[in-house]
Amino acid sequence: MSPPTMLQQADAHHLSLSEPKNGPFTYTDPLSEVPTLSGVDTSVDGSTPIIDMEGLLGPQRSEFVKQIGHACEKNGFFAVKNHGIPEMKINNMLDTARDFFHLPEEERLKFRSSDPNSIIRLVTGFQDKTRNIFVSRQSLKFHCHPVEDFKNQWPSTPPSFREKVGEYCASVRKVEVAMLEAISESLGLERDFIGKILKGHYVSINFYPACQESELNVTFGVRTHTDPTLITILMQDDVPGLQVINDDKWIDVNPIPNAVVVHVGDMLQALSNCRYKSLLHQATVNCEKERVSIASFCYPSDDAEIGPAKKLIDDDHPAIYKDFTYKEFHESMWRVKCSTAKRLDLFKAECDYSPAQAPNPAFPSPGQPQRKAPLSLFATPLPVSTILPLQSIAPPLAKAAGLFPFPHTRPLHLSQPPSTPQSPPPTSPNASPLTLLSSPLLTAAHHIEDEEIRREAEGQ
Numbered sequence: 421m422s423p424p425t426m427l428q429q430a431d432a433h434h435l436s437l438s439e440p441k442n443g444p445f446t447y448t449d450p451l452s453e454v455p456t457l458s459g460v461d462t463s464v465d466g467s468t469p470i471i472d473m474e475g476l477l478g479p480q481r482s483e484f485v486k487q488i489g490h491a492c493e494k495n496g497f498f499a500v501k502n503h504g505i506p507e508m509k510i511n512n513m514l515d516t517a518r519d520f521f522h523l524p525e526e527e528r529l530k531f532r533s534s535d536p537n538s539i540i541r542l543v544t545g546f547q548d549k550t551r552n553i554f555v556s557r558q559s560l561k562f563h564c565h566p567v568e569d570f571k572n573q574w575p576s577t578p579p580s581f582r583e584k585v586g587e588y589c590a591s592v593r594k595v596e597v598a599m600l601e602a603i604s605e606s607l608g609l610e611r612d613f614i615g616k617i618l619k620g621h622y623v624s625i626n627f628y629p630a631c632q633e634s635e636l637n638v639t640f641g642v643r644t645h646t647d648p649t650l651i652t653i654l655m656q657d658d659v660p661g662l663q664v665i666n667d668d669k670w671i672d673v674n675p676i677p678n679a680v681v682v683h684v685g686d687m688l689q690a691l692s693n694c695r696y697k698s699l700l701h702q703a704t705v706n707c708e709k710e711r712v713s714i715a716s717f718c719y720p721s722d723d724a725e726i727g728p729a730k731k732l733i734d735d736d737h738p739a740i741y742k743d744f745t746y747k748e749f750h751e752s753m754w755r756v757k758c759s760t761a762k763r764l765d766l767f768k769a770e771c772d773y774s775p776a777q778a779p780n781p782a783f784p785s786p787g788q789p790q791r792k793a794p795l796s797l798f799a800t801p802l803p804v805s806t807i808l809p810l811q812s813i814a815p816p817l818a819k820a821a822g823l824f825p826f827p828h829t830r831p832l833h834l835s836q837p838p839s840t841p842q843s844p845p846p847t848s849p850n851a852s853p854l855t856l857l858s859s860p861l862l863t864a865a866h867h868i869e870d871e872e873i874r875r876e877a878e879g880q
């Protein structure tokens with residue numbers, strides 16, 4: 421018998437770590453709760469607002485700015501055509517991404533890292549045993565602005581990786597800058613208002629293998645989350661998979677050839693004083709075809725002040741958030757356990773909790789022992805992957821948080837109950853966000869598992 425591969429070894433370790441325990445389960449996150457398998461409306465074509473970026477360069481600019489503002493406010497996302505990224509660069513990027521994920525696993529595993537601050541890291545699929553969900557996305561995440569500062573740390577195989585990825589990243593950066601200018605203007609702010617705090621750009625190459633059936637309940641490509649960004653620019657190949665919440669419905673955002681999709685992220689929600697809401701989205705997997713998407717996350721500099729823009733605050737629109745720095749937000753994201761749709765709540769004006777009070781497994785303070793990286797973060801834990809017609813829940817938690825205007829919530833149900841049911845405590849609609857925080861009573865195994873789930877959910 422051949423020796424186990426690195427992934428199989430890591431998987432064995434993962435399974436031993438993540439056996440569900442009976443300890444107190446203080447963390448409830450309906451957004452990543454078990455999805456429903458039916459009863460979800462998906463949209464008809466035509467529900468994706470499409471912006472022609474060329475319009476921003478012409479005499480009708482203000483009209484296009486208005487369209488962008490409307491799409492951010494009403495939908496939280498829009499597609500952009502004529503963005504100026506040459507088709508060849510897009511195809512090269514998608515091909516290179518596929519080539520990378522078709523490399524032997526040893527080659528890919530060179531990039532695994534437990535450090536959320538590392539320049540580059542590989543994250544693979546995992547099983548959330550508590551909820552009996554398999555999350556199939558594998559992703560290579562890396563910093564890329566300016567390209568020259570980072571590309572030496574990117575893969576040298578496939579041999580064209582650095583060149584092709586560098587070309588795409590440099591082009592997509594121009595779109596980000598142009599979009600942030602238009603978005604600033606759409607809020608009535610100076611054109612460079614958001615650009616002035618813009619710092620990096622981080623890419624996640626997402627690879628969703630084609631799935632087969634297994635006995636697990638549900639497979640997600642990536643679970644419901646918001647992105648911790650100003651905006652995210654997503655390029656999809658031709659395989660559908662992206663779904664977003666819109667008007668209380670999950671809708672498919674099917675690929676439009678050569679168009680990118682722009683999402684509102686958490687930082688823009690804060691800056692805009694909640695006028696633009698961070699987009700809840702997820703990705704499904706496909707039975708027959710693998711899928712690739714390229715997410716470009718643009719984020720502010722560490723010391724950037726991210727409160728609501730002063731111009732957007734008045735008696736009718738009091739500040740919903742305090743001023744905080746991106747560094748504080750980013751650290752709290754790893755420090756505090758809560759769903760991605762709740763993490764901004766810790767910075768709400770009325771919230772007197774300091775995220776710095778929570779222990780931080782990812783950034784230990786001096787004297788706090790460094791947690792060993794859960795191998796499961798990097799392992800593809802299952803030889804099989806599931807595919808069921810995946811749909812997900814409407815997010816009652818987001819409704820409770822006042823984030824999204826859901827007139828009703830859908831029931832949570834499964835075609836069959838999870839094999840290891842674990843009931844979270846009931847969440848009252850008026851519960852303070854702090855009821856979702858981690859508890860020191862949480863067992864180590866839960867800690868690791870939730871940490872892992874959160875990393876995955878954050879689109880990080």
Ligand SMILES: O=C(O)CCC(=O)C(=O)O
Nearest residue numbers: 624626662703713715879
């Ligand atoms: O692949 C997709 O369509 C979504 C990916 C995503 O949400 C992310 O990388 O944050």
Ligand SMILES: [Fe+2]
Nearest residue numbers: 646647701879
């Ligand atoms: Fe995302």
